[in-house]
Amino acid sequence: MNGLFGHVNQNNDSSEQDDHESDQSSVQHDIPAENQVSDVEAKKYSVGIDLGTTHCVLSYVELNEEVDEITQQVMMIPQLTSPGVVEDKKQLPSFLYLAHEAEIAEGSTTLPWTAKPDHLVGEIARNLGSKTAIRLVSSAKSWLCHAGVDCKEAILPSEAPEDVGRVSPFEATIAYLQHMKAAWENQYPQSPLDQQDLIITVPASFDPAARELTAEAARSSGLGHALLLEEPQSALYSWIDNSLGDWRNHVNVGDVILVIDVGGGTTDLSLIAVTEQEGNLELTRVAVGDHILLGGDNMDLALAYTIKAKMEKESGNRLEAWQVQALMHACRDAKEKIFNNPEEEAVALVVPSRGSSLIGGTLRTELTREEVNQVLVEGFLPEVAANDRPISRPRSGLRTKGLPYAQDAGITRHLAGFLAKQQSATEDLEHVNLPENATFLHPTAVLLNGGVLKSEVIANRLLKVLNSWLQAEQAPEARLLEGADLDLAVAKGAAYYGVVRKGKGVRIKGGTAASYYVGVESAMPAIPGMLPEVEALCIAPFGMEEGTSETLPEDEFGLVIGEPVRFRFFASNTRRDDTVGMRLDYWTDEELQELDEIEITLPEEGRKAGEVVPVHLSAAVTEVGTLELHAVSQQDDHRWKIEFDVRAGEGEE
Amino acid sequence: MKNYSIDLSLMPTTLDLWHVYLIAAVLVLALILIIVLLSMVIGMARKAKHLPAEIVKTVEVAAEPEIKIVEKVVEVEKIIQAPAPEPIVLKESTPDAALQLLGLLQKEARFIDFIKEDIAAYNDADIGVAARVVHEGCNKVINEYFTLDRVRQDKEGSKVTLAKGFDAAEVRLTGNIVGQAPFTGTLIHKGWKVTNIRLPKLTTGHNASIVAAAEVEL
Numbered sequence: 001m002n003g004l005f006g007h008v009n010q011n012n013d014s015s016e017q018d019d020h021e022s023d024q025s026s027v028q029h030d031i032p033a034e035n036q037v038s039d040v041e042a043k044k045y046s047v048g049i050d051l052g053t054t055h056c057v058l059s060y061v062e063l064n065e066e067v068d069e070i071t072q073q074v075m076m077i078p079q080l081t082s083p084g085v086v087e088d089k090k091q092l093p094s095f096l097y098l099a100h101e102a103e104i105a106e107g108s109t110t111l112p113w114t115a116k117p118d119h120l121v122g123e124i125a126r127n128l129g130s131k132t133a134i135r136l137v138s139s140a141k142s143w144l145c146h147a148g149v150d151c152k153e154a155i156l157p158s159e160a161p162e163d164v165g166r167v168s169p170f171e172a173t174i175a176y177l178q179h180m181k182a183a184w185e186n187q188y189p190q191s192p193l194d195q196q197d198l199i200i201t202v203p204a205s206f207d208p209a210a211r212e213l214t215a216e217a218a219r220s221s222g223l224g225h226a227l228l229l230e231e232p233q234s235a236l237y238s239w240i241d242n243s244l245g246d247w248r249n250h251v252n253v254g255d256v257i258l259v260i261d262v263g264g265g266t267t268d269l270s271l272i273a274v275t276e277q278e279g280n281l282e283l284t285r286v287a288v289g290d291h292i293l294l295g296g297d298n299m300d301l302a303l304a305y306t307i308k309a310k311m312e313k314e315s316g317n318r319l320e321a322w323q324v325q326a327l328m329h330a331c332r333d334a335k336e337k338i339f340n341n342p343e344e345e346a347v348a349l350v351v352p353s354r355g356s357s358l359i360g361g362t363l364r365t366e367l368t369r370e371e372v373n374q375v376l377v378e379g380f381l382p383e384v385a386a387n388d389r390p391i392s393r394p395r396s397g398l399r400t401k402g403l404p405y406a407q408d409a410g411i412t413r414h415l416a417g418f419l420a421k422q423q424s425a426t427e428d429l430e431h432v433n434l435p436e437n438a439t440f441l442h443p444t445a446v447l448l449n450g451g452v453l454k455s456e457v458i459a460n461r462l463l464k465v466l467n468s469w470l471q472a473e474q475a476p477e478a479r480l481l482e483g484a485d486l487d488l489a490v491a492k493g494a495a496y497y498g499v500v501r502k503g504k505g506v507r508i509k510g511g512t513a514a515s516y517y518v519g520v521e522s523a524m525p526a527i528p529g530m531l532p533e534v535e536a537l538c539i540a541p542f543g544m545e546e547g548t549s550e551t552l553p554e555d556e557f558g559l560v561i562g563e564p565v566r567f568r569f570f571a572s573n574t575r576r577d578d579t580v581g582m583r584l585d586y587w588t589d590e591e592l593q594e595l596d597e598i599e600i601t602l603p604e605e606g607r608k609a610g611e612v613v614p615v616h617l618s619a620a621v622t623e624v625g626t627l628e629l630h631a632v633s634q635q636d637d638h639r640w641k642i643e644f645d646v647r648a649g650e651g652e653e
Numbered sequence: 654m655k656n657y658s659i660d661l662s663l664m665p666t667t668l669d670l671w672h673v674y675l676i677a678a679v680l681v682l683a684l685i686l687i688i689v690l691l692s693m694v695i696g697m698a699r700k701a702k703h704l705p706a707e708i709v710k711t712v713e714v715a716a717e718p719e720i721k722i723v724e725k726v727v728e729v730e731k732i733i734q735a736p737a738p739e740p741i742v743l744k745e746s747t748p749d750a751a752l753q754l755l756g757l758l759q760k761e762a763r764f765i766d767f768i769k770e771d772i773a774a775y776n777d778a779d780i781g782v783a784a785r786v787v788h789e790g791c792n793k794v795i796n797e798y799f800t801l802d803r804v805r806q807d808k809e810g811s812k813v814t815l816a817k818g819f820d821a822a823e824v825r826l827t828g829n830i831v832g833q834a835p836f837t838g839t840l841i842h843k844g845w846k847v848t849n850i851r852l853p854k855l856t857t858g859h860n861a862s863i864v865a866a867a868e869v870e871l
Contacts, residue, residue: 082760084859086743088851107858115741333789352786354868358766359775359783 043190046197048234048494049180049226051173051214053141054264054297055091057491058180061499063197070241070499072492077183079122084108089123090488092179096137096172097125098157098164113186119167119175130325134160139265140172142403145203145210145291148596158402170213177221194222197501199494203268204230204288204513207571207595208627209644215626228625229497231490232259232270233285233508235449237500238493242483248281250481251445254431256286258443258478260415260462261490262450267292267411269418271441272508275431285510287425287441288573289418290593294406296452299376302409303335303367304328306375307349311365319351323363326351334367335376339455345369381461382410386440386469389417412465416440419469421574421590428576438473447481454486511543512621515578517592519568534568536584536592540619540627542576549620550580556616556634562609564601567642570594580619600631600642617642743854749861753852756864757798762790765864798851804844813840 043062050057058075076088083104097120104120111117120128129136137156144151146169154166167175177200184193200223202214211228218226236259240247251257255274261267269289275282304327308319319327327349334347346368353361390408408414419440426432426441434442446463453459459480467477485492500507517536539552559565570592578584584592602613615631618639622628629642758764767787772780795801804823807813815824817834823844826836855861 078854081853084856084861085853086856087853105858105860108856110741110743110856110858112741112743348785350782350785350789352763352783356766356865357770358763358786359770359772359779362779362782362786364782364785 043188044196045188045191046495046498047184047193047199048229048491048496048498049177049198049200050231050234050488050491050494051141051176051200051202052094052263052490053139053266053295054094056094056176056180057091057488058184059488059491059495060196061495063499063502070496072241072495074488074491075180075184075187077122077180078112078186079179079183080109080111080120080124081122082124082127086111087123092122092176093126094121094138094140094172094176095125095129096121096140096167096175097128097132098135098137098160098167099128100135103128111182113182117179119172121175121179131322133157133321135164137167137172139403140169140176142265142293143169144173144213145206146403151213170217173214173217174220177217177223181221181223194225197498198223198226199229199234199497200226201229201231201234201490201494203266203291204232204270204285205266205268205291207291208516209596212626212644215624227623229494230270230285230288230510230513231268232261232288232447232449233272233510234490234493234497235259235261235484236272236283236447236493236508237496238489239447239481239484240505241492241496242485251281253281254433255444256426256432256441257445257447257481258419258466259447259449260453261448262411262452263295264297264451265293265295267294267406267414269415271422271425271443273426273429273432275429281506283506283508284429285508285513286429287418287422288513289414290573292406292414293403294380294409294411294414296450298405298409299380299452300328300332300335302375302379303331303372306371307331307365307367310371311363314365315363322354323351331367335372336455338367338369338372339457377457377461380409381412381458381465383465383468384410384412384416386416386420386472388413389420390414412462415462415466416469419443424574424576435473435475438475440469442470442473442475443478444476445481446478447484449484449486449489451487509545511545512540512627513542514571514573515542515575516540516619516627517570517572517578517584518598518617519570520583533585536570536587538578538580538582538584539617539629540621541579542572544619544621544627546621546625547623549618551618551632552580552616556614557631558612559600559602559615559631561602561607561611561613562604564599566597566599568594569596569598569644596644598629598642598644600640602631602640615640742857749855750852752861752864753855754794756861757794758791759865760790761794762787764791798853799847800849800851801845802848804846805840807840807843809840809843811840812837 045060046063047058047060050059056077058077060073060075061070074090076090077092078086078088079092081087081089099120107115109116109120109124125136126138129138134157140156143149143156149155149169151169152171154168154171156166156169156172157164160166181193198218200214200218202211206214215226215228218224236257243250251274253274253276257272257274259268259270259272261269267289269292270285271287273284273286275284304324307327308324312318330349330351334349337347338344346366349365349367351363352358353363355361388410390406390410390413392407406414423434423438423441426434443466446466448459448462453462463478463480470477496505499505515538517538519534520537521534537552540550544550557565572578572587572592574591607613614634616634618630618632620628620630629644630639631642632639755765759766763783763786767783770783805813815826815834815836815838819834823846826838827841828838830836
């Protein structure tokens with residue numbers, strides 16, 4: 001049997017030099033016949049992992065040469081839901097619980113693949129953490145993109161007392177990946193995950209350091225072959241996949257698709273233009289938004305605090321923290337009831353007592369439609385004008401240890417800011433024409449993603465506000481692209497992207513979502529009391545494609561052997577025309593965002609410490625999708641890697 | 654010296670003590686002989702009966718080596734498995750299923766708290782508030798772990814006809830049950846059936862009889 005397969009594959013290998021074909025044959029050759037269960041052969045899959053802020057999802061597609069039909073399957077992930085109880089769920093909540101040794105009975109954390117997991121992740125972590133917040137690690141992903149902390153330092157939970165053993169955001173990410181890897185290998189022992197095509201999604205707004213950390217977490221989990229894909233792109237791939245080939249009838253050349261992805265913890269915006277090349281439709285991701293820490297969890301929390309204030313006013317008693325927690329859960333369900341039943345004016349909310357006496361101690365109140373509209377619709381999606389901008393107060397002098405949550409909860413204001421900032425994003429595309437008088441980029445179609453936007457009231461409000469801006473500039477209304485699967489689209493789209501990479505579908509072009517700069521001191525006489533002026537030197541242009549590199553030809557730096565050298569590092573998601581080697585001596589805060597410093601240390605390696613080596617900088621985008629910076633010696637072309645994640649020390653100001 | 658001569662024609666005329674002894678001894682010996690002979694004959698007869706059984710036994714003995722070989726193969730397999738880590742077995746939820754369901758109802762719906770409370774002491778409004786907790790929670794448990802379907806798709810109160818050979822477990826007849834199928838009657842209750850159960854799996858160390866752990870806040 002096996003010999004026969006080997007023979008067939010050899011034929012294929014010689015006739016068609018297809019990557020996939022040879023991959024498949026190598027998989028089959030690697031597995032000795034004895035280990036195979038009778039006629040079950042090792043199948044090859046394209047696997048997509050949505051590594052979300054609040055939930056992870058794994059979807060997969062069997063890569064089959066003959067069948068063109070793509071069948072998406074979402075893996076049921078076995079996970080503990082409470083001590084001693086294992087359930088299969090489509091989503092793995094991205095939470096990690098650091099249990100005290102006295103808290104968990106022996107043998108009650110068994111998973112199908114291990115008797116005692118290193119960390120409690122998934123539903124059990126969220127459940128235990130709802131009562132013991134000091135041991136709960138949440139939103140690890142948002143920390144990865146948090147300037148000023150070292151993501152490999154054990155800093156989570158940030159509010160934990162001294163004797164709770166902490167973990168780093170990086171370790172937490174590895175724990176989620178390893179759980180999903182083990183779940184996969186438990187289900188498909190014949191097809192180990194490290195031999196499948198694997199795509200992991202990241203927010204489009206992730207900076208190079210956060211992308212690198214994600215890729216590194218995958219490597220540490222034994223999934224070094226994983227590629228990164230931006231979540232809004234993945235959502236669009238999923239929509240294309242769902243349309244079963246019909247998507248070409250729903251978009252036209254010249255369309256600008258706005259992808260709005262409101263997840264549990266973040267809001268991610270992208271613009272994708274539809275163009276034409278030799279009669280074929282092409283998709284190009286032309287812009288991505290800033291990293292906005294604002295999502296569905298903020299909404300539930302806002303409702304809970306509104307109700308808390310109301311209950312305290314009615315009863316005169318203060319609610320305790322656990323009651324607010326319970327309220328938040330109750331609000332989550334109640335708001336969906338209100339959204340889904342247009343005639344429902346109010347839904348009863350109850351907060352059960354914690355003791356065994358249920359009847360006496362249970363609190364009751366109501367959540368009314370008006371409150372939901374006031375808090376969620378008006379609070380998060382206010383009807384603003386196109387020229388409104390998110391309010392940003394300067395951060396208070398003391399930087400807290402927490403995450404930099406968005407200060408303005410108005411998603412519509414963030415959207416207005418994004419569209420205005422990206423007004424010139426489509427300038428270079430011949431098929432997209434923006435009217436002369438436009439004050440912001442006019443999207444013609446909208447794709448929604450994320451659980452929050454499942455509610456029609458919220459989705460409709462978002463569209464209404466956007467269309468009011470378009471109407472004001474006499475532009476046609478943007479239409480909603482229907483048929484998206486809001487909860488699972490990102491994972492499904494990632495798995496589909498694996499198929500697209502085999503040449504079976506249209507691929508979104510994009511490259512890097514920003515141009516990158518290092519800060520260099522300008523050559524001017526020193527003035528006492530003034531810091532020397534800094535110029536931004538472009539080292540990587542906008543839209544660099546995967547697998548390409550750029551070298552800085554003329555400018556050279558003298559690096560001292562053995563001494564760490566730091567550069568200030570900047571990114572711009574609007575300056576599309578800067579080329580490598582350009583120096584900016586002036587820029588606005590809007591244009592260039594300062595990222596964390598980057599660092600390079602030249603090891604001695606046969607040179608003398610203190611020796612100065614002339615180098616120039618080189619930037620490359622890897623196949624994985626991460627940015628890599630190198631210092632290249634002028635003398636012998638020796639290369640040293642420049643590290644991104646040198647955030648330690650920044651937070652200790 | 655007295656002369657002893659043997660005269661076979663001579664017959665004793667009286668029974669002297671010696672002769673009495675002699676006769677008794679002869680009788681005793683004869684009895685013993687009879688008993689011995691008898692026991693021998695019985696023993697022989699029994700042996701004769703056992704003879705076919707012995708043949709069967711030898712057949713069995715002949716078959717035994719084969720069985721042993723099979724057993725040995727099984728043992729060899731066990732030995733191979735031994736060095737591997739003990740396989741993790743998640744208990745199927747059959748024996749603990751009732752406890753598990755109670756635990757789920759308590760966790761989500763505070764079911765046991767509610768049932769164990771003396772509701773006579775409270776007014777209907779208070780009970781109503783608590784009933785919401787119980788109703789919402791039970792609803793969540795039933796929907797999450799069971800798929801329910803109605804047995805009859807007809808509307809309650811409508812006329813239904815049951816063909817011959819209908820499933821008596823699915824439809825219960827009541828009232829004026831006479832004659833033969835097909836039966837025609839009024840659908841009083843549409844019936845419920847569980848089409849799918851997805852109860853969580855339990856780890857082997859899990860004590861399902863604790864349907865709600867005591868909670869101590871530090």
